[in-house]
Amino acid sequence: MKVLVVGSGGREHAIAWKIAKSPLVEKLYCAPGNGGTRLVAENVAVSDTDIAGLAGFAARERIDLTVVGPEIPLSLGIVDEFERRRLRIFGPSQKAAELEASKVFAKQFMARHKIPTGRFRITEFPEEALAILRSDEFGFPVVVKADGLAAGKGVIICESLAEAEQAVGSIMIDRQFGDAGRKVLIEEFLRGKEVSFIIISDGTKALPLVTTMDHKTVFDSDKGPNTGGMGTISPSPFLTPGLFDEVMRTIIRPTIARMDEEGRTYKGTLYAGLMLTSEGPKVLEYNCRFGDPETQPQMLRLESDLVDILISAIEGNVRIEEVRWNAGASACVILASGGYPGPYEKGKVITGLEDVMGIPGITVFHAGTKYENGQYLTSGGRVLGVCGTGATIADARKTIYDAVGLIRFDGMHYRRDIGTARMGA
Ligand code: AMP
């Protein structure tokens, strides 16, 4: 089989790494890929948003399966286009991907079907947004969100009325996130532990992946601005078996069933970002794709053949009971460029990668890297994900931080507290 992975992050390196192990696969491509994907796949110079270019490549090369990493091609309708051309592809259709592409759609969907989520108001008028905030309906902190895709940046947690007014101004009037700011959501601030709950759906059934916990803020102890994710652990220490069942029963299964009933059958990966509140798990947001960096520790724990799982999901026949996971633990620590998540420099030489390659239990997934003249250079904000496995998260954590100590690039920074979260903390 010939397989194409679309995207260029750490998530895509992890997916490609796992697919490359499948006995079903003869040839693997990654478009556009990164410095790490070239070790397991052939990188193809087609952008992950060039839908016509990707479909043309898949048709020409007779690709048997395409797997899409990021949300933008999904929201642009890559799945609809491939299906129209009878090319097999894993991911939700454009109509199904609206769960992530429009926060307004997602919130109204949850409200319509009584899927647990925080209280909210939606408006397209700045004056109305300000009136809602001034009425103190939600208290403070309050969350102000742009409606559309804003690369994880369109969510502003406001501690005061002044901050909330500023957030409305930058989203709706200055249009800092472009058209995503045509509508805003004003949301109740939810307290609790966050969990990334990720499943693969075949349209009616949901295969839960092993649970993970992301670390969103840039600095230790959850300080500093939010990022795409600075590290992950699997399993999540906070999701007890009872809560897991509650999430499946009150959130995941109803989401898949109601999407199908609404004519938006959801086939692909569904990522529910949850807050475990004192009133039970509530949805913060849906993503229509695998997580980054949640996928990295998940792929390290997946023992079954990923290609087999993805094809069975496409065919509407995912065999949940057959999927095997490693019973231990895994984690991922992101090494980021100096300045990230703000502006950062690129093109820094990365050293030490060959020293960590041979360490038992360690796998390095590249994100913002490129390979040039025999060297790896930084090319993005999140540069590398140093990942490891162990019997426990504490074991994985130790192995990973020993390896991190060997890698260097100018400006490199990372969190030192990945894997220290404890139940009850
Ligand atoms: P989102 O893209 O909607 O998941 O928001 C990004 C991050 O903002 C989430 O992962 C949470 O850490 C935080 N967040 C979003 N909505 C809320 C909320 N209603 N209450 C508390 N934190 C939130």
Ligand code: GLY
């Ligand atoms: N790590 C958060 C995300 O993938 O959206």
